[in-house]
Amino acid sequence: MGSQIAFWTIHENKSAISPIVTKVHSTLSLGDEVTAADCKSGEEFVTSVSDSNIKQSLGLLVVGTTNSIAVYTLTLQNDIPTWIKKWDVA
Numbered sequence: 765m766g767s768q769i770a771f772w773t774i775h776e777n778k779s780a781i782s783p784i785v786t787k788v789h790s791t792l793s794l795g796d797e798v799t800a801a802d803c804k805s806g807e808e809f810v811t812s813v814s815d816s817n818i819k820q821s822l823g824l825l826v827v828g829t830t831n832s833i834a835v836y837t838l839t840l841q842n843d844i845p846t847w848i849k850k851w852d853v854a
Contacts, residue, residue: 767794769801769827771845789845792836796829 769792777785803825825836825847834852838845 767797767829768792769794769798771803771847790838790847792827792847794827794829796831798827798829800826800828802826 770788771790772786772788774784774786776783803823805823823838825838827834827836832852832854835850836847837850839848840846
């Protein structure tokens with residue numbers, strides 16, 4: 765898998781030329797090789813981009829690497845989705 769993880773949203777914009785739109789909203793760079801990952805959605809929030817409302821979810825992420833396991837939560841910081849490490853075990 766490598767040592768980097770990217771997260772994106774997929775939404776449908778019926779008024780656009782290309783109705784399916786993907787947008788990378790956050791990334792994580794880890795020092796070790798990722799061996800497992802699981803992500804669960806939580807509370808939804810709405811952001812506006814170019815007069816289009818986009819529903820996104822706050823979430824929980826568990827990442828296993830060759831040397832540790834860690835839990836992250838997705839929060840908004842200055843309207844930017846950001847993964848915050850809650851704990852890890854080496």
